Ligand code: C2O
């Protein structure tokens with residue numbers, strides 16, 4: 001019963017978005033999914049699995065338990081870890097540039113990616129890639145990206161963490177229709193940070209992101225230069241995400257299954273050759289809903305220097321780095337203490353070994369040895385808050401939906417109307433008994449406290465996404481300085497956002 005309603009939402013979404021994206025549903029089964037990999041026509045990846053009776057297998061949400069019938073899910077791929085090297089993300093090349101703007105152009109289309117040895121995987125992404133081109137932006141210099149939607153369904157592009165005027169923010173119903181072209185403009189008037197961009201189509205973002213509509217966006221900031229952080233080939237963005245691949249390496253979408261394939265820059269559990277020196281790794285958890293807790297196999301601490309919105313005030317040194325979906329964490333790793341030939345693993349607390357660093361490269365001597373400076377950056381002073389807002393995350397009585405303040409997402413209903421220039425404190429409280437994470441568009445906020453306690457060092461910087469503990473409460477503060485228009489805030493567990501309506505509209509008013 002519960003399940004059916006949730007699936008009705010998903011079905012409605014696929015209809016309204018144009019069913020073309022959903023070439024392969026669970027009804028077509030594994031053969032359909034795997035057939036796509038060998039097809040010559042522009043295929044598509046997967047759509048939501050169809051309804052079926054099944055065991056309460058998933059713990060992602062009550063309403064989505066047991067989407068798959070017992071035994072119905074295709075057998076998973078049996079993958080050997082550490083066969084492929086982790087690729088570097090491919091830099092986007094501007095098509096033109098003016099005094100103040102870099103122009104890019106790409107299309108959203110289907111393609112194939114080699115996620116693991118064996119059959120290629122059908123994907124839909126920016127430029128037809130599983131991970132879209134890496135945008136390197138400079139603070140104060142605009143980026144304008146023109147997208148052509150070469151799929152048969154709608155799409156919406158959102159720059160996650162970006163301080164962006166409403167028309168370019170990617171409101172879920174502000175659709176880039178199949179065949180259409182549209183330019184999104186990003187001012188880059190914010191602190192340097194590791195941002196990312198991904199699909200945000202109303203009720204379809206979870207499937208679209210799963211299929212490959214995700215990419216990274218690095219905003220360089222000259223204010224970081226004095227730190228002499230590792231740069232160039234020693235500054236490595238890493239997009240981490242999970243997936244379920246069937247025996248033919250096809251992406252299979254059923255969020256109630258355990259997605260145990262972990263892809264780093266689009267390769268199954270790869271290795272990465274490094275030299276005996278410092279590196280800057282920019283980790284993004286682009287998983288639909290998996291929480292990652294990273295650590296190193298030799299027990300060394302991770303030195304985190306930046307979070308979602310840029311540099312922390314001071315390095316956060318900890319044996320673990322926790323990233324809920326959409327969060328970013330930048331770390332400095334110093335391999336100079338390891339002898340040549342060392343193999344060091346990046347671990348996740350659940351998935352185990354996910355990436356291996358092989359100390360095998362000869363590289364130029366370390367130009368900046370020694371510890372990181374104890375102070376990295378000065379955060380903007382907190383303004384006096386003029387409004388407090390309570391946000392309650394709850395579960396509907398029938399168990400079908402997660403509510404924000406008692407409502408599921410209606411793009412026409414304004415839940416928060418915020419006059420431009422306002423500084424607000426939001427108290428986000430979970431009463432559903434499930435862990436969520438909370439993301440606000442447009443702003444970078446500060447976490448004031450978590451369950452009443454001051455946030456740890458890794459949460460001291462600017463953030464756009466924060467985990468909300470089950471039955472817990474987080475207070476955060478944001479200043480809505482400019483850009484009147486419509487935006488959203490939502491749970492960034494994408495299935496919660498897409499299927500249970502865990503999203504709300506906020507309007508910044510002039
Ligand atoms: Cu990462 Cu509303 O998005």
Ligand code: CU
Nearest residue numbers: 159160161441
């Ligand atoms: Cu966002």
Ligand code: CU
Nearest residue numbers: 436491493496
């Ligand atoms: Cu949620």
